[in-house]
């Protein structure tokens with residue numbers, strides 16, 4: 001009872017602190033109980049309290065610190081939220097409490113042209129930063145393909161790989177320092193050498209503190225060259241992809257699209273160059289002219305040596321680059337797209353896709369895959385299929401196929417890209433036991449009361465333990481397979 005009074009008093013004080021930038025109106029709080037992925041209430045409501053008690057929109061680190069102090073003293077859960085462009089309920093509360101909406105922390109604070117860095121507030125989107133830098137002749141070293149919605153800090157708190165990572169590395173490797181408000185309310189500037197170090201906050205998914213400011217490396221904006229290759233033979237294209245990735249000049253971006261995806265785009269009238277089958281490889285270079293010319297010669301000789309691979313016209317390649325932030329354009333065939341994102345060894349791409357094709361046939365669902373090569377070893381591959389969230393029973397059965405996609409990924413050495421809430425049953429696949437232990441030790445050290453984004457990243461909800469989850473999903477997938485003839489799509 002006393003705890004209840006303490007909590008409501010803390011909520012009242014926080015509401016008063018933020019004034020008009022706080023709301024506990026249910027109508028508004030409900031808007032914060034979801035992210036990009038539609039999940040039926042029947043799967044969520046019995047297990048989680050996703051509607052926050054209070055939403056606040058702080059304007060600076062000091063205000064964030066006061067909120068965390070008050071919330072911490074009363075044991076109120078706090079969920080940071082920026083662009084909410086994630087899909088695993090990463091920024092949706094699992095246990096109610098306070099959502100801290102960080103979208104008012106916006107803007108560039110300092111451009112250091114000698115040091116080639118920019119200092120930026122955490123909630124600035126990557127597209128906002130890109131526009132600012134481009135106007136001055138600079139660019140971010142890498143960006144997520146969700147740049148129009150994704151915030152700078154949101155990407156650091158997730159995995160931090162995307163367009164440009166193959167050439168420039170993960171976002172973590174480009175951050176000089178970050179200002180973080182720790183769960184106790186202390187404001188710290190963390191670097192590679194502080195205790196706690198910056199690396200602890202990368203991929204921490206809002207569970208260790210709130211980032212309010214960052215200093216990151218930038219690059220000169222240089223000319224680019226774009227190529228779009230087409231092949232009817234997956235194995236030939238996989239060979240070209242490997243050769244391009246391992247060549248002396250590293251591409252800025254290397255994006256693969258499989259045949260099912262090409263066919264789905266063709267049906268919608270949006271396939272590049274109007275190709276109706278086969279697979280695509282977009283290759284984008286940036287850098288000095290002589291490097292671009294060498295890269296062009298290398299690509300031309302690869303294509304000349306490989307009769308199964310050809311160029312699509314240059315203007316089509318340019319347009320593909322222009323559309324780099326529209327990776328969900330297929331969704332228009334929806335109403336919904338459901339999928340699994342796998343951090344897969346590049347070397348296993350071909351065998352992964354051939355197993356996905358088999359899976360697709362077994363369950364009568366066309367599965368489309370595309371991916372960014374994120375590092376020399378790994379590709380972030382997204383495998384999706386169309387579903388209809390308005391037909392709840394079928395949709396829930398469809399969700400079981402996401403586990404089947406992840407199982408295929410796992411067989412080929414891959415694991416889910418990001419954890420949040422819905423990927424906690426795969427923790428044993430994502431981390432080694434010793435890594436998970438290390439993460440839990442960090443969490444205990446920085447957030448002993450467990451107020452930051454509870455229910456995510458470190459352990460699964462009892463109902464989502466890997467055994468129950470696997471059994472439940474496999475049974476649902478069995479029903480889904482049995483239903484395949486009766487499903488409308």
Ligand SMILES: Cc1cc2nc3c(=O)[nH]c(=O)nc-3n(C[C@H](O)[C@H](O)[C@H](O)COP(=O)(O)OP(=O)(O)OC[C@H]3O[C@@H](n4cnc5c(N)ncnc54)[C@H](O)[C@@H]3O)c2cc1C
Nearest residue numbers: 082083084085145146151153154155157158162205206211
């Ligand atoms: C079309 C599309 C393309 C995408 N492409 C990529 C891609 O190329 N690479 C990639 O990695 N992901 C990608 N994503 C996933 C997602 O967009 C990114 O991870 C994105 O960077 C998340 O940023 P956000 O601001 O939306 O964070 P949110 O979704 O708001 O939050 C993400 C996590 O970080 C925490 N958090 C947010 N802000 C802060 C903060 N300031 N301090 C502490 N914790 C915080 C939240 O609690 C949550 O756990 C894509 C998603 C879509 C829909």
